[in-house]
Amino acid sequence: MSALSFQSVSKIYPARSAGASAFQALKQVSLEVQEGEFFGLLGPNGAGKTTLISILAGLSRASEGRVQVHGHDVQTDYAAARRLLGVVPQELVFDPFFTVRESLRIQSGYFGVKGNDDWIDELLDSLGLTDKANANMRQLSGGMKRRVLVAQALVHKPRVIVLDEPTAGVDVELRQTLWQFIAKLNKQGHTVLLTTHYLEEAEALCGRIAMLKRGEVVALERTSDLLKSATSQVLRMKLDGELPAALAAMARVTGRIVQLPVHNALEIENHLATIRAAGLVAEDVEIRQPDLEDVFLEVMNRKQPATGVSA
Structure with missing residues (x-):
């Protein structure tokens, strides 16, 4: 069974005004992520990566198609699907009224997890947050807040970890700390789905990669095969x-x-x-x-058939 299954997923946003056209963010996206994979989802801004992740996480509903997490449909069996997912979003979202430890305990409660202080301590230590455990979230720097977001996504020990631009705007130390910890979890059997604009990270970490362009999958291969295709x-x-x-x-x-x-x-x-x-x-x-960035630019510069959606 696949860890993640996207079956002919489309997303169409209706026209916002008279005379305007509807916008199709995703066009029949189909791909499977196998259990235990470290999978990369790449594409330029506006390609549809975050839209696809939003549908996976239940924040948006697909116009067509089906998405499953370990066989659980994200719409009809949403509770089971959510428990299996840990999502690190692009945006820095935090509650300013709690300390780091309190935020992690509250996040655990959302999933019905109790008495996991040992795991919270391990997360704090692995992500360099131990000395910030009792600090209010408002007192943290942007990089530290992002570390807390990662910890919140992992606090219920999800089988699938989704990282949406997790190292955007963060320092080298955090990148190294994060990737060491995520690589460790991946070796323990956790499935990882990564979106990033740092293509050297994707090349080093991901066994397979899908590339999106204007909402369509334009490449889906093993990383080594993509590099050979240059x-x-x-x-x-x-x-x-x-x-x-x-x-x-x-x-x-x-x-x-x-x-x-x-x-x-x-x-x-x-x-x-x-x-x-x-x-x-x-x-x-x-x-x-050539490296992955060279291949990425080559793929993105290929001509695509013109497609559109009318209002």
């Missing part, structure tokens, strides 16, 4: 100055670092010649194998 290598260098327009259109630029897709030696030579002709000096030039 059609080009990458020419990487450091430059001072702006790239010529022809190269800028295809380049990944981060500060001085410029990365260009290349398919053969002639293309490498032509790119470097164009750069020299523009009066630029390339430093630290190297050819590297």
Whole structure:
């Protein structure tokens, strides 16, 4: 049995005004996440990732299709489905009237869990919150609040852990602490569904990945197979100055670092010649194998058939 099953899931938001069109956020999304998997759900902003998670968590209702958690339908058998899920949302949501420990005890109560102080202590320790256990939630920094959100999602020991952009805007220490702990839980048999814009995290952690674009699944493969599917290598260098327009259109630029897709030696030579002709000096030039970000950009830049929903 799959841990998570999305069967032909669509979500259509009706037109908000006369003359406007309805918006289709999800279009017949079908995928299965197996028990014990570390599964990545990737896509640009607006691709439908959070909408899909909202349907899974019962915060939104699908227009069509069915979603199950270990065989329990999220609509018709919602209580059982919710008990199996632990969701870490993107937003920092907290109750300002309680301490960290009180918040975790209250969250436990929502699931009918009593006497789990030992597990709460383990969560506090694993997420670096022990010295904040008796602090009011209002006193915590943004990074500390996010750690508490993770602890709240795990306090009832869910079989499926859903992480929606869990490391957005947090420091390196929290990222390392979080991933060590989540990887440990995954090895113990917990299923993990991750959305992230940090593609190096997805590449390192996820065994399989689905990519969404405009509400549709455009790739669904093992991470290793996705990396092998890349059609080009990458020419990487450091430059001072702006790239010529022809190269800028295809380049990944981060500060001085410029990365260009290349398919053969002639293309490498032509790119470097164009750069020299523009009066630029390339430093630290190297050819590297593509990473998940290269594959992601390649998949997202493929043309899709135009589809739409009328009001």
